Amino acid sequence: MSGTSQSSRSPFLGAYALFAYLFLYFPIVVLIVYSFNGSGVGGFPPSGWTLDWYRQLFADASLWDTVLNSVIVAALAVAIALGLGLPAALALDRAQFPGKALFRRLVLLPLILPGIITGLSLLMLFVGVGMKLSLVTVILGHGTALISVATTEIFAGLQKMDRAQEEASLDLGANHWKTFWRITFPNLRVSLIAAALLIFTLSLDEIAVTFFLIGRDNTLPLEIWSRLRRGITPEINAISTLILLFSIATILIWYRLRTRTQLAGDVQTATALLPSSLEGET
Amino acid sequence: MSAASSSASDKRAPSEALLSIRKVEKQFAKRPVLRGISLEVASGEFLTILGESGSGKTTLLRLIAGFEQLDGGEIWMGGERLDKIPAYRRQVNTVFQSYAIFPHLSVFDNVAYGLRAKLVPRDEIPARVRQALAMVKISEFERSAPSRLSGGQQQRVALARALVNRPRVLLLDEPLSALDANLRRQMQIELKSLQREVGITFIFVTHDQEEAMALSDRIALLRAGRLEQVAEPREIYGCPKTAYAAQFIGQTNLLRAEVREGTATTGPIAWPSSEPPGPATFSLRPESIRLALSAQPAASSGATAQFQGQIKNQTFGGAMDLLEIDCGNSYLIRARVPSPGSLTGRQKFEFNASDAVRVLESSDT
Amino acid sequence: MYSRAYKSAVTIPPLLWVTFFLTAPYAILFCYSFWSVSPLQTIVHNWNLQNYAQLFRNPLYLTVLLRSIRIAGAVTLLALLLGYPLAYYLSFHAAKRKDLLYQLVIIPLWASYLVRGYAWKTILGSDGVLNGFLQYLHITHRPVEFFLYSPFAVILTLTHIYTPFTFLPIYASLEHVPRNLVEASHDLGASPFSTFLRVILPLSLPGILAGATFAFVLTLGDFLAPLLVGGPSGVMISNIVVSLFGAAYNWPLGAAISFCMLLLVVTLLLATERLEKRFTIS
Known part of the structure; x- marks a missing residue:
């Protein structure tokens, strides 16, 4: 391509890109390094390598309770988001109904809307209908906010799918129900897995919406948050490192799945985030 | 037919x-x-x-x-x-x-x-x-x-x-x-x-x-x-x-002619026609046109039409060549004839009048 | 080809969910903003515009709002300055390493917000890594306090968090620039710089707009970074909302501010969408 002819003569741009990467990764590296630092968080240079903080972390039963809470929340948020994101993507792809444009905007809004607004308005709803704040409200909040992610992911999968396949199935005598399970669903399977991974990770890390909807039982990020107010300890570095490693692993799997199904996976991923990404296809 | x-x-x-x-x-x-x-x-x-x-x-x-x-x-x-x-x-x-x-x-x-x-x-x-x-x-x-x-x-x-x-x-x-x-x-x-x-x-x-x-x-x-x-x-x-059918299926010459007293005329070309008097469009396939061998129309034929034209373009096509013939006043006719070797100048052509098929300008009319 | 029953089955469930969990909460938020709190700390449903009036009368709110907009503006600018060259480098110069480098941006995009915010806290703190480093080099002898708990810290942290969000749509739009246009421009004698200015930059404008919107909107609604690293001088508008919903217990006023934010976000989104369309050459 034309780019390759120039790739060798852009030392300045290359250096700038390197600087950008250093900026993106510097805090992450610091965080990880200090999780092994014997003399606690901060100070320079780090001194005394140790696994103490990880030992302390694994012995911290109250923290692991919150991990379990987070996993439960994330798993159920995935179920809600996929359960509604799948029909929502199908509806946006193939149904016409009054208010469709508004529906699309509403579904996608939490993708870009600051978490505080989603969290607050749901808080008022739950208080209004007399629901006690608990993990259930958190699950409903995460599920609702993340339908947007499920919808964009699955919609991208639908766009890529050859519509004639479903027609062929109907043509061969399978009704709509059979066609969905035998043709549409297998075609979307990778999109669904990718969406589930991303939603799981995002839910596991979510803090802005959770902040308003949490009851007595904390999720992991909220537990970390409340501990931060009491002061920072390398134990938090250690759990943060583990969270980070888990996120990186799921994100990389998610990315691989997407690129495997999408012709130009990177661009698809990117445009899926744009609010207008579902325009023009209706 | x-x-x-x-x-x-x-x-x-x-x-x-x-x-x-x-x-x-x-x-x-x-x-x-x-x-x-x-x-x-x-x-x-x-x-x-x-x-x-x-x-x-x-x-x-x-x-x-x-x-x-x-x-x-x-x-x-x-x-x-x-x-x-x-x-x-x-x-x-x-x-x-x-x-x-x-x-x-x-x-x-x-x-x-x-x-x-x-x-x-x-x-x-x-x-x-x-x-x-x-x-x-x-x-x-x-x-x-x-x-x-x-x-x-x-x-x-x-x-x-x-x-x-x-x-x-x-x-x-x-x-x-x-x-x-x-x-x-x-x-x-x-x-x-x-x-x-x-x-x-x-x-x-x-x-x-x-x-x-x-x-x-x-x-x-x-x-x-x-x-x-x-x-x-x-x-x-x-x-x-x-x-439209004539043009879409195969190549053709569309002749927009005037029929009067049993003769259809368009530009320098005229041929006998049994169509009712008035304007009429005819389709004449290029392969229906052939080089006239003799100067005079064949004796038998009231049904043969002749015309002359300048060879404007000759496209070699293996067995058959495609000729573009200028019959004067930029009146172009295409003919497909068995490869005759290189042709130049004015030539005489003929076709059977029955090969000029009356067509409707559009299906709406 | 899809039957009416099929379309209803995929449309109605998400439509109902969205109505109940997104539309209704926003409507409730809107209603709350017209109510007030009695001295006995109960919500009084007497419809009035006092909350909105208070927003404009009380200089505290305006000061904080202006600060928030300034901070959001600064973050947007910095994220563009970092994100655009990075995206440009990846799209036009990275050649074979493109995929790897892209993943390296995607990871911090989705990886834990809290972890990254926390990392900056440990870096910028008075006994943090940066101060330790400066003292180690004998550049300073006492901890520099202004690193942490300042608007500077908020801007730095949020720039770090939202640069990948800005990068993504810019990269997508750069990838969509037809390479033969770039070749045509070179062919017509334009230098690489002039090609960038006259061909690539205008064609990537939709991405810039989308990226800037992401950074601006998400920063404006952020309340976690100010709590983590901002201190009193880094307080942003969302922090006021949080306190109104917490200790200050004035939900109606908080709702009024939130609703203004919601309105601002939606207006911004619609404006960018329109601009995006105008600059998108199909």
């Missing part, structure tokens, strides 16, 4: 009509795509729906398959109203332009798909699938994943997948358009013999007039949502009903 017999054949209903399309209307976003289409298709017939892109030919096919709903008219099959039945209960199968092979199923499972959907007894399925695969000569790929097949092989899978269900009508939506020229010709021959072998009615959609002529028992020429002419290939070529 004469123009009169051609218009009669349009109205001729095949004796045993299997599929009957009656005054079908279809709109997309209020834009009419099909306008009052009526067509009868006989059992065992190979019918081609021919038209440019946007003429509505694929829409007509999708209406028969059941992927679109009619906005007006009816479709009947074997005495039963077809258009009220959902796609999955119609005894009609489709070969898709994109083939639409299910990528997550093996070749065998693709072909078995329709049988399983219709709950054909389990023990019958393998034999029927293998028979269908053998019919299209891809038995060895039974266990393959579709992604490992070439375009031509996928094409065959698509055919087998449709035919295995023994549909009453097979719809083919430009199935050969993605193949290269050689494979395409080979598939045309196979498709035709396959159709004779199974005896199923084929409705074939294409924009390629040569393909249509090579394959079809009858051609239905569609233009902007209307049927321009429905006839056998020879007839539609020899006696096109309209100027």
Whole structure:
């Protein structure tokens, strides 16, 4: 391509890109390094390598309770988001109904809307209908906010799918129900897995919406948050490192799945985030 | 044949009509795509729906398959109203332009798909699938994943997948358009013999007039949502009903002439004609024109017309050359003649008056 | 080709969910903003515009709002300055390493917000890594206090968090620039710089707009970074909302501010969408 002819003569741009990467990764590296630092968080240079903080972390039963809470929340948020994101993507792809444009905007809004607004308005709803704040409200909040992610992911999968396949199935005598399970669903399977991974990770890390909807039982990020107010300890570095490693692993799997199904996976991923990404296809 | 017999054949209903399309209307976003289409298709017939892109030919096919709903008219099959039945209960199968092979199923499972959907007894399925695969000569790929097949092989899978269900009508939506020229010709021959072998009615959609002529028992020429002419290939070529049909199917010279006292005249050309007096358009195929060997018209012929013209362009075409003849005042006539060697200057040409076929300017009039 | 029943089955469930969990909460938020709190700390449903009036009368709110907009503006600018060259480098110069480098941006995009915010806290703190480093090099002898708990810290942290969000749509739009246009420009004698200015930059404008919107909107609604690293001088508008919903217990006023934010976000989104369309050459 034309780019390759120039790739060798852009030392300045290359250096700038390197600087950008250093900026993106510097805090992450610091965080990880200090999780092994014997003399606690901060100070320079780090001194005394140790696994103490990880030992302390694994012995911290109250923290692991919150991990379990987070996993439960994330798993159920995935179920809600996929359960509604799948029909929502199908509806946006193939149904016409009054208010469709508004529906699309509403579904996608939490993708870009600051978490505080989603969290607050749901808080008022739950208080209004007399629901006690608990993990259930958190699950409903995460599920609702993340339908947007499920919808964009699955919609991208639908766009890529050859519509004639479903027609062929109907043509061969399978009704709509059979066609969905035998043709549409297998075609979307990778999109669904990718969406589930991303939603799981995002839910596991979510803090802005959770902040308003949490009851007595904390999720992991909220537990970390409340501990931060009491002061920072390398134990938090250690759990943060583990969270980070888990996120990186799921994100990389998610990315691989997407690129495997999408012709130009990177661009698809990117445009899926744009609010207008579902325009023009209706 | 004469123009009169051609218009009669349009109205001729095949004796045993299997599929009957009656005054079908279809709109997309209020834009009419099909306008009052009526067509009868006989059992065992190979019918081609021919038209440019946007003429509505694929829409007509999708209406028969059941992927679109009619906005007006009816479709009947074997005495039963077809258009009220959902796609999955119609005894009609489709070969898709994109083939639409299910990528997550093996070749065998693709072909078995329709049988399983219709709950054909389990023990019958393998034999029927293998028979269908053998019919299209891809038995060895039974266990393959579709992604490992070439375009031509996928094409065959698509055919087998449709035919295995023994549909009453097979719809083919430009199935050969993605193949290269050689494979395409080979598939045309196979498709035709396959159709004779199974005896199923084929409705074939294409924009390629040569393909249509090579394959079809009858051609239905569609233009902007209307049927321009429905006839056998020879007839539609020899006696096109309209100027559009004449131009779309093969090359032609459209002569916009004035008929007076039994003679049609256009520019420097005149020939005897039995058409009623007044303006009339004629189609004269380039290959109907030949070099005049003698200076005088053949003695016998009141029916032969002669004209002179300057050779403007000569395109070598193997056995036949295409000549562009300037008959004066930029009145251009194209002729296709057996390669005569290099021609220059003024030449004399002639044609049989009966080869100038009267055509309508458009089907609306 | 899809039956009415099919379309209803995919449309109605998400439509109902969205109505109940997104539309209704926003409507409740809207209602709350017209109510007030009695001295007995109960919500009084007497419809009035006092909350909105208070927003404009009380200089505290305006000061904080202006600060938030300034901070959001700064973050947007910095994220563009970092994100655009990075995206440009990846799209036009990265050649074979493109995929790897892209993943390296995607990871911090989705990886835990809290972890990254926390990392900056440990870096910028008075006994943090940066101060330790400066003292180690004898550049300073006492901890520099202004690193942490300042608007500077908020801007730095949020720039770090939202640069990948800005990068993504810019990269997508750069990838969509037809390479033959770039070749045509070179062919017509334009230098690489002039090609960039006259061809690539205008064609990537939709991506810039989308990226800037992401950074601006998400920063404006952020309340976690100010709590983590902002201190009193880094307080942003969302922090006021949080306190109104917490200790200050004035939900109606909080709702009024939130609703203004919601309105601002939606207006911004619609404006960018319109601009995006105008600059998108199909």
